[in-house]
Amino acid sequence: MSQTAFARVQCPRLENIGCSERLTSRAHTGSQPLFQEVFRIDKPPHPLGSAHTILGSSNSKICWRSNNTRTMQAANKKHGVVVRAVAAAEVAADSVDQSIAPRVAALKVSKTMALTDAANAMKEAGIPVIGLAAGEPDFDTPxxxxxxxxxxxxxxxxxxxxxxxxxxxxxxxxxxxxxxxxxxxxxxxxxxxxxxxxxxxxxxxxxxxxxxxxxxxxxxxxxxxxxxxxxxxxxxxxxxxxxxxxxxxxxxxxxxxxxxxxxxxxxxxxxxxxxxxxxxxxxxxxxxxxxxxxxxxxxxxxxxxxxxxxxxxxxxxxxxxxxxxxxxxxxxxxxxxxxxxxxxxxxxxxxxxxxxxxxxxxxxxxxxxxxxxxxxxxxxxxxxGGEPVAQMVAAFRERRDYVSMRLLRMNGIRLAEPQGAFYLFPDVTALFGAQADGFGQIVDADSLCQYLLKEAQVALVPGDAFGGPESIRISYAASLSVLEEALDRLEVALEKLQTP
CATH class of the missing domain: 3.40.640.10 (Type I PLP-dependent aspartate aminotransferase-like (Major domain))
Structure with a gap:
């Protein structure tokens, strides 16, 4: 199979998330070798996040193809990204280009939706998970x-x-x-x-x-x-x-x-x-x-x-x-x-x-x-919204007061009382570094949420999804009885942590 060179040039549609070098990885479908292009973005030019990975097939039009195998280099002066060429095998003519647009591939999956879906799947499997991740009122439409x-x-x-x-x-x-x-x-x-x-x-x-x-x-x-x-x-x-x-x-x-x-x-x-x-x-x-x-x-x-x-x-x-x-x-x-x-x-x-x-x-x-x-x-x-909305807001306020009171009694929780919506965003950095038997170390809010889902069977959202990695988000759009049960579970799970 003939060889063709791909130039690692700055990807115009990826400029907003940075672009470093293209890697290739071999995959096999029958006897035809296929190559999959992997764009590893190691240097984000702005504080939206860290590394992203974008997958595409080797006949992707993300970068330009040269007509020879000579290595080319270019420098992205704005971000200091060095661009190199690598050799890759031509894709069989009858293969399907399964690449997706870089701007779409660069998008993160919504953690709130992902965690809500995961909690619902656990419920369907018979696990009594309490989901406090979704931003959805529990009331019926008036x-x-x-x-x-x-x-x-x-x-x-x-x-x-x-x-x-x-x-x-x-x-x-x-x-x-x-x-x-x-x-x-x-x-x-x-x-x-x-x-x-x-x-x-x-x-x-x-x-x-x-x-x-x-x-x-x-x-x-x-x-x-x-x-x-x-x-x-x-x-x-x-x-x-x-x-x-x-x-x-x-x-x-x-x-x-x-x-x-x-x-x-x-x-x-x-x-x-x-x-x-x-x-x-x-x-x-x-x-x-x-x-x-x-x-x-x-x-x-x-x-x-x-x-x-x-x-x-x-x-x-x-x-x-x-x-x-x-x-x-x-x-x-x-x-x-x-x-x-x-x-x-x-x-x-x-x-x-x-x-x-x-x-x-x-x-x-x-x-x-x-x-x-x-x-x-x-x-x-x-x-x-008249009386129907006023009744729902009164219920939300009662829940806010109850959940805030319970959280403030727990060690390692800092809280700014919310003045609207139906979320709490407590700071949990005091719990980072704690050890949990059978789980390991709580290194960040993400691992804390994983621990609480495993140990307490309560689904929460880590704050890094919202640009606040020191916190977790708790939705109190649930009945008081559900919130009481959830907080009882959280309290027991947090008491088990061995803090530094």
Whole structure:
């Protein structure tokens, strides 16, 4: 079989995660030798993570192929990456190229979804696992909303909807913004999507170009950095601390901004910390933002109604000078217990809304017509979701207080009391280095979660998934009886650790 040389050049679509050298590994299918290309990224140029591995077949177009076996070298001056050529055998003509796009191969799997799936699989196998990993209310969708969906089906509202949403739901969203947030939007500045996650990724894709920077305070929702990668943008992670209440400071933001800064993502109330930005803090951040003409703000307000007084929600678009540069995302999943309905929305100045709608028109098209009818009913329940949402929020607060009280009694746990959402993000660094009989050493939050799943049969999420490796995330979106059992198990398991 003839030999061909592959040049290890800088991979244009991998620039945002770094690129070192290409390795080859032999595999066999019958008598035909195949070669599999392995891209090992050893030097990430930004703090999004460490090594990634990308697999592709040897006829992949990730890098260029030369016509001879001469070794070529090139230097990536930006990241100092040396690029070499290696010889590889030609793939048989009838073989299938199973490579995937580098930007997709570079994406991390969501740990929250992976751990939730693992916990569910253990339950199905008869293991009594308690899952506190998922960010999903345990309540059923309020009856008036569910009935509106049922009625929509019975009345034949089962056809395609307009790409950016029906007039009824977009007008209801405009009314919601006016009455609850003091913001005035036109219907053509609203894009209704299949969940707030779709709204966010469309906003990132619509506003960011290759090489742009997306500024993300950490701890962050797991998908923000990965969405930046999909846009060929670079995530700039700004760590916050438990002593600061996990809130970004104006000084941090000012120091991080560059001419390439394009998008600042803020989430208040926060997933995973439950932190809520005060009006004063947001106004201080807005003054910094105003100094940078290219900088836009994506305000993720999906937990707006799950907030505990005296904390108050403030929409970033309502701050002086921020309306024209803010893309606000919200939805129905969290406050209205409508996770399975898949319904979210974006509100933004028309130019950005049209761009997001264009992406949606070529991907999913409009959201479910049935879900939109249910969404109209949800917004008709009253300010903040009315009594049904108020009852759920009261239950969440009771659970927060109970879980916080129990955790603070356990050795090695530090906690900043959340002001919203339904998560706790305790610092567990005091437990690092502890020994567990039959398990070994607890070296980090990941190994602690593995130990607790094995010993206590409680599924939690390690904080490194959220850019907070010193912590773990606990969802208290479960009944008090379930939470009590889970905490009893955690307490027993932690007492077994032999701390340094």
């Amino acid at each position: 009856e008036p909303i569910a009935e509106a969906g049922i009625r929509a089906i019975r009345e034949g509202c089962t056809h395609y909807s307009p790409n950016t949403g029906t007039a009824a739901i977009r007008n209801a969203i405009c009314k919601k913004f006016k009455e609850e947030n003091g913001l005035t939007y036109a219907a053509d500045e609203i894009v209704v999507s299949n969940g707030a996650k779709q709204s966010i990724v469309q906003a990132v894709l619509a506003t960011c170009s290759p090489g742009d920077e997306v500024v993300i305070p950490a701890p962050y929702w797991v998908s923000y950095p990965e969405m930046a990668k999909l846009a060929d943008a670079r995530g700039v992670i700004l760590p916050t601390s438990i002593s600061e209440g996990y809130l970004l400071t104006p000084e941090q933001l000012e120091a991080a901004l560059t001419p390439q800064s394009r998008l600042l993502i803020l989430c208040s109330p926060s997933n995973p910390t439950g932190a809520v930005y005060s009006r004063e803090r947001l106004e201080a951040l807005a003054k910094v933002v105003a100094k940078h003409p290219r900088l836009l703000v994506l305000s993720d307000e999906i937990y707006e109604h799950i907030i505990y007084p005296p904390a108050e929600h403030v929409s970033f678009a309502g701050l002086p000078g921020m309306f024209e540069r803010t893309l606000t995302v919200n939805g129905f999943s969290k406050a209205f217990a409508m996770t399975g309905w898949r319904l979210g929305y974006l509100a933004a100045p028309k130019r950005f809304a049209v761009a997001c709608g264009r992406i949606q028109s070529q991907t999913t098209s409009g959201a479910s017509s049935i879900a939109q009818e249910a969404g109209v009913a949800a917004l008709a329940l009253g300010k903040g």
